[in-house]
Amino acid sequence: MVVYAQEFELKERQLKKLNELLIFVKSHNEFYHKKLQNITLPLRSLEEITTLPFTTKKELVDDQKKHPPYGQNHSYPLEEYVRYHQTSGTTGRPLKILDTKKTFDWWETCWIEVYRSSGVTKKDHIFLAFSFGPFIGFWAAFEAAKRLGALVISSGSQSSVERLRNMMENQATVLLCTPSYALHLAEVAKENGIDIQNSPVRTIITAGEPGGSVPSTRNQIESLWGAKLYDHVGMTEMGAYGYSCSEQNGLHINESEFIAEVIDPKTLKPVAIGEKGELVLTNLGRDGYPALRYRTGDMVIRSNKKCPCGNPYQFLPEGIIGRADDMVVIRGINIYPSSIESIIREYSEVKEFRIVYYTENEMDQIKVEIESNSDEIVPSLATKLRERIGLRIQVEKVPDNHLPRFTMKAKRVVDKRSKRVS
Template identity: 35%
Template sequence: MTERASTPYSETIWDEVETWSRDRIEAFQTDALKRQLASVAERSAHYSKVFADCGFDPRDFRSLEEIRNLPLSRKADYVKGLAEDPPFGTFRAVDIADAVRVHYSSGTTARPAPVLWTDHDINRWADLYARYLYAQGLRRSDVFHCMFGYSWFVGGLGATMAAQRVGALVIPGGSVDTERQIDTILEYRPRCVIGTPSFMAHIAEAALRRGVDLASSSVEMVCVGGEPGASIPGTRERIEGYWGARMFDCYGALECQPIGWDTAAQLGPTLAEDFIHVEVLDPDTDDPVPDGTPGVLVLTHLDKQACPLVRWWTGDIVVRDSSMAADGRTHARLSGGVQGRADDMLIVRGVNLFPSAVEDVVRAHSGTTNEYALVIDDSMKDPNTGMLRTVTLRVERSNPSDNGLGEALKSALKAKLNVSFNVEVLEAGSLPRTVHKAKRVLKE
């Protein structure tokens, strides 16, 4: 795909591709996939072997359904490829001389993994990102305060490039120095801020301790990504209340940036279907599920050059809606955003439990701070089956004299989730704060 000019298509739409018919989207994806799969087969050592092993010839590709003839790709495959051909791995599909950027995973559960970009990939990324910021309401005259991390992380530079492409004035604040972030908001009056939900909540709490009410600030847009939050009703309500601003879900991943973002309508992240082909699969059978049914999001790049992915298993549980949105956008949306991760799901006495569901209950309760943790240890398991019988929730109370918080949360969690929790109530400030991605499930 050729690079487009950095000017909006209309007053509300960044790129006319956002209004293509479903037939046109699918025809475009079919043609793009045929080219992409042929390129991947030739240039990526990993996919060249995968295609040969399953007898797939890209020249025979005729319809989107045929992509299901290919095996899924998972993070473990990517990590294995890094070990086989260090330092950039077997998924790589360009010479190192043709790559211009590398970002890394957070490394919270394994060694940080690198992902490469070419100049084409960078420009594509920036334009897609700009499309979504524009859809949320960012404009040329705005000040954009970026509080994503810049060191190693993919978020900060991506947001900066996109906001600059829209024409906004960017403040690259990063995710450090809380007091200076607050001072910057007060002095330079950004209309839009962006960061992780945890950091946005942390900034708001710190401001209140200083006697600063950010709901009275210049901020009208709070964009968040990197962890669940904006699509969790309790979290959205709480952070929008802190900031007196609308909060938008910005969904991406290191390996695939971006995936989809909220528009101004806040109907759930709208997918970039001219950049990715999307499948939603049953997590147990790998069979496709219909719109409206939860499943795991699986992505295939349509024109990524440096580190292309084919049938990438994100592990994220989503619900797709392919109907046209009220604003005329035709790309499918993820209703309710990411509802959880398949590998984070807990089964407690036969009930499927996602941490995001617990977060919704905790954040909706006015007596809690923003921090909580789910704790699991062997004492919580049935000695005969090994299945969880309960889970411990550690939560902070915002009012030191609120002695009924534990029982109130137990009742609310049982009523909404049908799971019995042990609730440990701690004083405010007891749990660690984070400026990056919060870890909510602790195994002791």
């Protein structure tokens, strides 16, 4: 049984860790030395965190452009760093990020919490379905699984069929991958007569996309695999900061290692309870590559509810709703791709989909392309999208295998508009 710190005790720990971090990086980190030069330390309360400046990804990218290759956001001599990773670069230039042995151990500790909340133990056989590139998430998951004492099975450059057979032959009980790839593996399994419903896989932990917290996507994956799905969220520049639990109704922030705020991205002020805002995080255990009041770009709902699972850490109902930069305005309606996905995934007949923004008669429009063996799904899906999104969205059925499949982060949005809406 896990014993959590009481709220007062937790806040005291957070403040202590935060002040230790701030005092250290102000003296040893050139990037933050400049940003913190007018801040009086130590902070007297956690509320004073709002006196610290925000950090943005653009600042970190610009810093690396100005001081190549790694920028000035490192607190130790280069020879102290043992791990190199980088962001995906899906929203711009990739960030190069270094970890010392101590800070990568911290990454592993964060992942141990993900495993614990998912019910994974040393008795499990954990299968990592990814290619072991510079993306940090599953590297940390790999090392954490070793620390846990579980059998770890990597699949490297194997094809999807080879991975499925590898899982079956080695009696994998836990699968780690993106939600998109879990769906694709199920499609490949069906095509090749591989029975995943009765396989030993009982737990799926997803990362890299918001789909694991989208109920319809989660339900579809669980139905196809006969397993329970747990979501995880993290960022290369931040850490593995959140995870779902047995209740599967949102995400917990790992407050022992992170301080979370939810702000209005326009006013930069905290949003009220129940309102949607941008998640801002401070990591407390990564002094070699700190991220203080980092604007994640992830949109969440600020909540003061406690989860029935007993975990008292800050709870995000519905998980990550979408990215701030993913939202578009089509004919006056704010649209997040995850909102459309949540409706599409209610139809198990849809094998794959793509969202296309385009311009017609000087008006921005949206359509959804789907692969499906059912013709009846088109009018039904179009009706449901109009009712739930509040906008007429064209649904177009395309041939099988016309749309791309993804092993890592899916890119299901194509923007063909002649005029961009900011």
